[in-house]
Amino acid sequence: MATERIVYVVDDDTAVRRSLGRLLYSADFECVAYESALAFLQAVPEISGGCVLLDVKMPEIDGLAMQGQLNHLGFRLPVVVITGHGDIPTAVQAMKAGAVDFIEKPFDDERLIAAIEAALADFGRGFADREAATEAAERIATLSPRERQVLDALVAGRPSKVIAYDLGISVRTVEVHRARMLERLGTRRLAEAIRLAVLADLAPDSARMAKADTAVGGNVRGASRRI
Amino acid sequence: MANSYSSHSFWPSPAAIVESSNDAIICTDLNGTITTWNKAAQTIFGYRPEEVIGQPVFLLAAPGREDEMPIILDQITRGQKIQHYETVRRHKEGRQVAISLTVSPIRAEGGQIVGASKIARDITERKEVEAELRRLNETLEQRVAERTAELEKVNRQLQAKIAERERADRRLRDVQSEVFHAARFSAVGQMAGTLAHELNQVMTAATNFVNAARRLLASGERHKIEAVPEVMDEAAAEILRAGRIIGRLRTFVSRGEAERRVENVVMMIEESSALALIGTEEIGVRASFRFDPKAERAFADRVQIQQVLVNLMRNALEAMAGSRRRELEVRTTLLGDQTVEIAIADSGPGLAKSVANHLFEPFVSTKPNGMGLGLPICYSIVEAHGGQLKSEPNLGGGTVFRFTLAAAPTMGR
Numbered sequence A: 001m002a003t004e005r006i007v008y009v010v011d012d013d014t015a016v017r018r019s020l021g022r023l024l025y026s027a028d029f030e031c032v033a034y035e036s037a038l039a040f041l042q043a044v045p046e047i048s049g050g051c052v053l054l055d056v057k058m059p060e061i062d063g064l065a066m067q068g069q070l071n072h073l074g075f076r077l078p079v080v081v082i083t084g085h086g087d088i089p090t091a092v093q094a095m096k097a098g099a100v101d102f103i104e105k106p107f108d109d110e111r112l113i114a115a116i117e118a119a120l121a122d123f124g125r126g127f128a129d130r131e132a133a134t135e136a137a138e139r140i141a142t143l144s145p146r147e148r149q150v151l152d153a154l155v156a157g158r159p160s161k162v163i164a165y166d167l168g169i170s171v172r173t174v175e176v177h178r179a180r181m182l183e184r185l186g187t188r189r190l191a192e193a194i195r196l197a198v199l200a201d202l203a204p205d206s207a208r209m210a211k212a213d214t215a216v217g218g219n220v221r222g223a224s225r226r227i
Numbered sequence B: 001m002a003n004s005y006s007s008h009s010f011w012p013s014p015a016a017i018v019e020s021s022n023d024a025i026i027c028t029d030l031n032g033t034i035t036t037w038n039k040a041a042q043t044i045f046g047y048r049p050e051e052v053i054g055q056p057v058f059l060l061a062a063p064g065r066e067d068e069m070p071i072i073l074d075q076i077t078r079g080q081k082i083q084h085y086e087t088v089r090r091h092k093e094g095r096q097v098a099i100s101l102t103v104s105p106i107r108a109e110g111g112q113i114v115g116a117s118k119i120a121r122d123i124t125e126r127k128e129v130e131a132e133l134r135r136l137n138e139t140l141e142q143r144v145a146e147r148t149a150e151l152e153k154v155n156r157q158l159q160a161k162i163a164e165r166e167r168a169d170r171r172l173r174d175v176q177s178e179v180f181h182a183a184r185f186s187a188v189g190q191m192a193g194t195l196a197h198e199l200n201q202v203m204t205a206a207t208n209f210v211n212a213a214r215r216l217l218a219s220g221e222r223h224k225i226e227a228v229p230e231v232m233d234e235a236a237a238e239i240l241r242a243g244r245i246i247g248r249l250r251t252f253v254s255r256g257e258a259e260r261r262v263e264n265v266v267m268m269i270e271e272s273s274a275l276a277l278i279g280t281e282e283i284g285v286r287a288s289f290r291f292d293p294k295a296e297r298a299f300a301d302r303v304q305i306q307q308v309l310v311n312l313m314r315n316a317l318e319a320m321a322g323s324r325r326r327e328l329e330v331r332t333t334l335l336g337d338q339t340v341e342i343a344i345a346d347s348g349p350g351l352a353k354s355v356a357n358h359l360f361e362p363f364v365s366t367k368p369n370g371m372g373l374g375l376p377i378c379y380s381i382v383e384a385h386g387g388q389l390k391s392e393p394n395l396g397g398g399t400v401f402r403f404t405l406a407a408a409p410t411m412g413r
Helices: A014-026 A037-046 A063-073 A088-096 A109-122 A130-140 A145-155 A160-167 A171-184 A190-201 A205-216 A219-225 B002-006 B014-020 B039-045 B068-077 B124-186 B188-219 B228-259 B265-276 B302-319 B374-384
Strands: A006-010 A030-034 A051-055 A079-083 A101-104 B024-029 B034-037 B082-090 B096-107 B113-122 B261-264 B286-290 B297-300 B327-335 B339-345 B389-393 B399-406
Touching: A006 A014, A006 A037, A014 A030, A014 A109, A014 B188, A014 B228, A030 A037, A037 A063, A051 A063, A051 A109, A063 A079, A063 A088, A079 A088, A079 A109, A088 A101, A088 A145, A088 A190, A101 A109, A101 A190, A109 B188, A130 A190, A145 A160, A145 A171, A145 A190, A160 A171, A171 A190, B024 B039, B039 B096, B039 B113, B068 B082, B068 B096, B068 B113, B096 B124, B124 B265, B188 B228, B261 B265, B261 B302, B265 B286, B265 B297, B265 B302, B265 B327, B265 B339, B297 B302, B297 B399, B302 B327, B302 B339, B302 B374, B302 B399, B374 B389, B374 B399
Parallel strands: A006 A030, A006 A051, A051 A079, A079 A101, B286 B327
Antiparallel strands: B024 B034, B024 B113, B082 B096, B096 B113, B261 B297, B327 B339, B339 B399, B389 B399
């Protein structure tokens, strides 16, 4: 069991790396830190369990490029990505590249620990798990067309103001749709909603389209294509 | 047929028809001697029947057209008819009468031609109308030509204006890209972006250390509790690092000193406002400018001061977003001899006292997504120029931001 509680931290900032080590230690995780993507990639052959906590913004090889390399190597450990505050587009890219979750800097310890616990529990299931994807697609399909449009726009990284303008509604209304959308998806975190949206996209076409059609009609496909 | 007509007592005689016709009906023998002259002939040509019957028809010939009648008579003699021939005859009083003439041979019972019947219609009036029309037409053509020339002139002026406008637009785009370029790659924008990232790193680390310390304390395990002071030191070190990062903000703007030169204040303001006011007319913002001619030139790093101006104007516009009255005023004033003051006044809700006192400190913002760096950077830029930036309530609602620059001698002084 002990080996499964290893967290591999990849971050170029010394202080952040060190503070993550302290925090993970305080939460009874074992932490191994790397100062660059390259250093981590070199260590990959010896790694067999645990999860990766990866900062996307790094010089030379950034987090996204490193994910690409990991996929190429057939690396199967779950990756949680750390992004800058409000950098949703990068988070979405990371999720599409296979990250199981993302957290925004600065984050609170509970959120970080929950994300790592979930990632460790996920190990072995694999991100592109068909069942998980189909389940995500089913949950996404329960959204109203407007809620789906708002989610799609959020996934595309648009701020509320822009979404309001694009949809011809007020910012306040966007916020209401956003809140209802999160409620319907059974989460209070945008990250979870985005994870579901990305996952749903990986669901087998037949499942996804059938669900989308019965739930909200043709609009959804038009909306999702705009992403 | 003629018999059948005359058999009806109510049918007028041919002579009566001739008499009542509105057209002149004149009969002559083959020599041209007039034999019939109806009432309309009298009206048109002026002669009474007793004056002309037995006289040669040639007395009606207009000067210069004496040849016509013998030729017509000659044709009639040969059995030909003349239809609707437009010509001119002479009135008894000497004036000319325009007529349409139809001439037919008169045949005797045996069929031989014995004379000519002429039907003449007065077309003077029609001719006059035609002439008038022609004249009008010519006038019209003349006016069309004049108007065309006028339009061509206007067109040329318009094209000149368009060219001028395009030049102005190009200039604006240049300024725009210059300011944006500066924003993104050199000055405030990059500074703000870098700052935000670095501070985020620092805050992440500090938060982690503090949270770790709390958890270690709560664990109750001795070796964990013993690590707490060290972790707290690390947290404190991060917070100090944040202070140093903010301190860099101040020093960064003073670099521009060497770039300072004499600039036209009006031009700097106009270029900045063109940039800051894009799209604001549609939302009902009234912008007005009052330039003091004595405050036209100042020492400034143009790009930096334009960033201050754009920043202050955008702030003013955002402050007024929820106001019914949206008035932006930019004023320049020469204070004393050596200071140019630029004031940017808005009609927004004004600043709460709690915010107003900390306005130029970093990370104070009234905007939901504001970073709170715009005004501190403006402040530092103005300070580096040896000027002052301050805010005060605007009389009648809103806020005024004023900043000063060192005045440069006006040209020619």
